Amino acid sequence: MKRIQFDRYGEASEMYMGDYELPQLKSNEVKIKVRAAAINPLDWKQRKGALKLFMSNRFPKGIGNDFSGIVEAVGKEVNNVRIGDEVFGTMDVKHPGAFAEALITPAGYISKKPSQISFSEASCLPIPCATAWAALFIKGNISKRSRVLINGCMGAVGAMAVQLARSKGAFVAGTCSENDMERAKDLGLNAVFNYADKNYWKNIKPFDLVFDTSGLMEPAIGFSMLNPKGKFVDINPTPKRMLRGLFSGKYRMTFATAGMSHLTEFADIAVKESLKAGIAKEIGFSEAIDIITKIEKGEKVKGRVVIRF
Structure with missing residues (x-):
């Protein structure tokens, strides 16, 4: 599979589109086919090394945190979602990697996506x-x-x-x-x-x-x-x-x-109160590195930018 990754901490130029094989699924984890991923400042803070004390020592590392998609596999202890469910969530801060065709994340970091909101809108919530x-x-x-x-x-x-x-x-x-x-x-x-x-x-x-x-x-x-x-x-x-x-x-x-355990409540409020995700632009996966670099360097965007897969 393809994902955006980097081999050492540093500036935007360290990012590249690379091949990556997902690790074996653990009992509390879920494999997800990514449909949308929202860009957050946290993404480049991690790549620059601002949180390296909390991250693993292994490279290459993925980039990206918030996503939505479809469950493809579940660990034996997972009971909050099933294969085929549409979900949204985030990555463990130690192991980012949402800007990818597929990902693995702990089941506690995801929730079912309400049918009333799009994959792009859901990716903007976590x-x-x-x-x-x-x-x-x-x-x-x-x-x-x-x-x-x-x-x-x-x-x-x-x-x-x-x-x-x-x-x-x-x-x-x-x-x-x-x-x-x-x-x-x-x-x-x-x-x-x-x-x-x-x-x-x-x-x-x-x-x-x-x-x-x-x-x-x-x-x-x-x-x-x-x-x-x-x-x-x-x-x-x-x-x-x-x-x-x-x-x-x-x-x-x-x-x-501190608030990530409330994903299900966010989903309910998103439907009942019609939370506005404020999406300014949706882009293709192949455009992502260029757009992330521009935003990181100060290009103004009036709203969220979402990568579609």
């Missing part, structure tokens, strides 16, 4: 929804009476956070660029602010949760927007940000892994 869920409901503990601010509301995680919080009835405000403000309103935000306006936050009623999806908000500013029991959730922690935050008592950090 990491953004899991990250948003962890921030909103595990760390933020929000409810329908909560006031929430999403900094970076038009990114993949931010857009899902807006929709998940609104699905629970929360008041949700968001920040984005001026060019994205009209699109942001379509997500159902109660208020939208231009993040270039440095004073937008000074006359706002305090929030119960400020969720910084971009890593660009100064924690001190985030803390100033909170009510006395409010929380600031960070998904891009650095030693400096963590040090500043931990002394405040309001700082929390989280990652997608």
Whole structure:
């Protein structure tokens, strides 16, 4: 089979389309014929070596995490899906490889795909929804009476956070660029602010949760927007940000892994609330390396990019 892979950590030029033989299926794993795979920033962070302490030492390594497809084989302990099921899910962070004709992943990292959503839409759910869920409901503990601010509301995680919080009835405000403000309103935000306006936050009623999806908000500013029991959730922690935050008592950090056990709930919400995946472009497998390279280098795309197989 073909997959996009790399032989050493480094820049985009390390990626190539190569032949690869899947390992023997373990008892808790599932083999999937890939139908769609969504591109995430995590993909090139892994290839650059940012997470190499958590990844295996073997090369070549695959690239890509979120996918949808059809189950081709199941391990003897797997009971949540059967051969022929349409599913969506993600890879173990230690073993990426969704940009491939087929893959193997633990059964706990997949869920059945609702028939009402496409393979492309389903592939856009796992990491953004899991990250948003962890921030909103595990760390933020929000409810329908909560006031929430999403900094970076038009990114993949931010857009899902807006929709998940609104699905629970929360008041949700968001920040984005001026060019994205009209699109942001379509997500159902109660208020939208231009993040270039440095004073937008000074006359706002305090929030119960400020969720910084971009890593660009100064924690001190985030803390100033909170009510006395409010929380600031960070998904891009650095030693400096963590040090500043931990002394405040309001700082929390989280990652997608904390919310990945809720894939079935994401599927239900995607159908009942019509979650918008925000797909900007669907591309063929042969185009993937070129498009990933362009996005990684800063090419602006107003929405998600999905590889179709």
